Amino acid sequence: MSQSKYKQFKDIYSLLYSIMMPIILFFYLISNCLCEKFCVNCKYFIKNPFSKNNYGRCAIFTKENEYTKIDYLITGKRKIEYKFCSSAREDEKMCGINGKYFIEKENCFKRFKL
Numbered sequence: 634m635s636q637s638k639y640k641q642f643k644d645i646y647s648l649l650y651s652i653m654m655p656i657i658l659f660f661y662l663i664s665n666c667l668c669e670k671f672c673v674n675c676k677y678f679i680k681n682p683f684s685k686n687n688y689g690r691c692a693i694f695t696k697e698n699e700y701t702k703i704d705y706l707i708t709g710k711r712k713i714e715y716k717f718c719s720s721a722r723e724d725e726k727m728c729g730i731n732g733k734y735f736i737e738k739e740n741c742f743k744r745f746k747l
Contacts, residue, residue: 670732671719677736678716690715693734694727 672678677692694716701712721727728734 670735670737672722675732675735676711677734678718678738687697688719691703691718691721693730694721 637733648719672689672691673686678686679690679692680686681690692715696714696716701714704710704712716727722730722732738739
């Protein structure tokens with residue numbers, strides 16, 4: 634490749650890069666800032682079949698109590714119980730108010746119809 638063609642290519646590439654990076658950054662910020670981190674939209678949310686979303690549980694945080702230990706000792710099977718989403722969001726050591734472990738189920742842009 635000759636020097637002039639290389640320089641043209643480099644100029645076009647830098648122009649495209651300078652145009653595309655702000656656009657990519659804009660959509661990244663929209664997807665992360667405008668999408669509120671609701672537990673019902675998280676891939677770890679476990680819906681309670683007997684109620685609406687009020688008593689959903691989080692698949693990340695398990696709780697172990699005496700009953701699950703006793704069940705294991707009797708049956709040899711582990712019964713996993715998950716903590717409520719409300720407990721996980723209240724505790725900063727877990728998910729916290731900001732939704733530290735939140736991963737979205739669906740694309741944010743589908744909800745905003747962008």
